[in-house]
Amino acid sequence: MNMKFIFGGIAFLILLLLVAGCTQPAAQQATPAPTTEPTTEVPATTAATAVPTTFVPATPGPTDTLQSNWAVSVQVQSNGQAINPQVIYTFNGGMGMNLIPEIDVMLTRSDGTVEIGNFTQPMSIGQTVSLPGTTGNNDRAEVWVITPQGDRVKIVDKYVPFRSYS
Structure with a gap:
């Protein structure tokens, strides 16, 4: 007889716990009431937010071929x-080296900073542009030719490894 009261009491407590957990009201979302009077814009203030320590630039996309x-x-x-990590762009020449007016280079560093440089006429073989990089292996280099x-x-458009052991 005592066992019936013990099992009955345990079953009753479990039932109370289940009912108490399932009957809490759902969180109500406040909807703003429509206003008929004009409102004035208040300048937004910026709050300091934590910046992620690792930023991965977008995946390199397809490239085109020049004539x-x-x-x-x-x-x-x-x-x-x-x-002093640097990403070095070296101009190697080509048939269009006297026809192309400009070559833009862009480096999206792994910390999210974008560095920009360019080659302009007169271009010579071996000419370089050096942009500050990072020690990460996901600095993204892009080269754009102005026709x-x-x-x-x-x-x-590719990732530039910090070091390669080949």
Whole structure:
């Protein structure tokens, strides 16, 4: 007989716990009431927020190919120095080196900073542009060629490893 009261009491407590947990009202969402009078804009204040420590630039996208008479080559690599990491863009020439008015280079660093540089006429083989990089392996390098017609064509879009052991 005592066992019936013990099991009955335990079952009653479990039932009370289940009912208490399931009967709480759902959180009400406040909807703003429509106003008929004009409101004045209050300037927004910015609050300091924590910046994520690792930023991964967007995934490199597809690149285009220039016409053969406008073709140029740009090599991108890191200097591999931990004290002063740099991403070096080297102009390697091509059939269009005297026709292309400008080559824009862009580096999206792993911390989210964007660095920009360019090659302008007169261009020479071996000419370099150096942009500050990071020691991470996900700095994204892009090279945009401005054609004689004024179009922008992306010829390089890739991640630049800080160091490579090959």
